[in-house]
Amino acid sequence: MTPNPKHSHHRERDDSYSATSTTTTTTRTATTLRKKSAREQRHRQQQLPSSQSLQSYIPAYLRPFVLPYHGDFCYTPSFHPRLVAQLMVEGFLPIATEGVLLPKLHEHRCVVTLPDRLHVSKSTRKKAKGFTISFNQAFEEVVEGCRAQHGPQCWLYPSLVQAFITIANNGHGMRVPIIHSDGEQQRASPLESTGKTCTIHLYSVEIWNNDRQLVGGELGYTVGSVYTSLTGFSAQDSAGSVQLAALGHLLCQLGFTLWDLGMEMEYKRNLGSQLVPRAVFVDAIHRAREETRERRLLTVQAREGSCNVDNTDPLPYDNARMIIDGGRRKHTDGNTKYGVADQWNAMKGISVTAAARKADETTSQLSATSRLCPTNSSHSATE
Secondary structure: OOOOHHHHHHHHHHHHHHHHHHHHHHHHHHHHHHHHHHHHHHHHHHHOOOOOOHHHHOOHHHOOOOEEOOOOEEEEOOOOHHHHHHHHHOOOEEEEEOOEEEEEOOOEEEEEEOOOOOOOOHHHHHHHHHEEEEEOOOHHHHHHHHHHHHHHHOOOOHHHHHHHHHHHOOOOOEEEEOOOOOHHHHHOOHHHHOOOEEEEEEEEEEEEEOOOOEEEEEEEEEEOOEEEEEEEEEOOOOHHHHHHHHHHHHHHHOOOOEEEOOOOOHHHHHOOOEEEEHHHHHHHHHHHHOOOOOOOOOOOEEEOOEEEOOOOOOOOEEEHHHHHOOOEEEOOOOOEEEOHHHHHHHHHOOOHHHHHHHHHHHHHHHHHHOOOOOOOOOOOOOO
């Protein structure tokens, strides 16, 4: 009997389906998971209170220079360092494209309230022993590392980097006026507004391996007790996660109460981050800039292989594991070796307990004004 070509075709189709069914199911599952993740993220953002328009967050004294652009971005052709610093104290994240500064104020900001929300995995803690952290020891190298990792999408254009260098090279930070955006003070000049100032400190954070090679780092700045991470890179396995873990613990030990991470990403959620509405974040920045006590990371000057310390900072480098463990470790002889955070606190008379109480107050204020998103308790080992 002659085979029916039609039936033969169906058998071939069925055999093909059987051979590829597993692959098709896997692909569909991955697609479903991606769609579910996107839906969950949209749902979390919809649950948060809506923000006002971006225009309303541009202070009147900046409106002649800074205009709304689209989405969360504003626009200005000026890269003047003082304008960049002034945008920082208003909560804007200064990023750029070629020839244009694009200050960004996220509708929902990703933050870690310190010290209670910070999470570091056991695996990252173990790996930290092989790394050393420093501050402002290789600023240009960190910039180049970020450019190399992020490629054409990197927003570290020369004009903005030069503004960052100007701010970072000022030994005592860049002092900018605090200008309240209410009533007649909106039309006042900066020096006539409140008489108060806030100092911006901009840093490079470096992570080194045991061979003294720079294998990761980031750029960031401080406004009062708020530290903002701008951008970073990692050139060795685990270097990025160790750098973030050590930095987070050091921020806690130095009395910082909020770690601003910009836009939400998975590795940030693994650190313990939450999404807060724009209004809540800006309010936190405004409260932080009014603080009378400055908080600094550990900047030093190393010359000819030895530490030439200025009058503000104790040590150039310290082991990342020691910082994660709280800045101290017992020797076999019973003596205690103190890390950078403890020496800094001893010099400044800072109580870690008092810093924790201050962080608790900040957490309560954020929780009272917004519904914060649940976070993933696991931690990724890569940045």
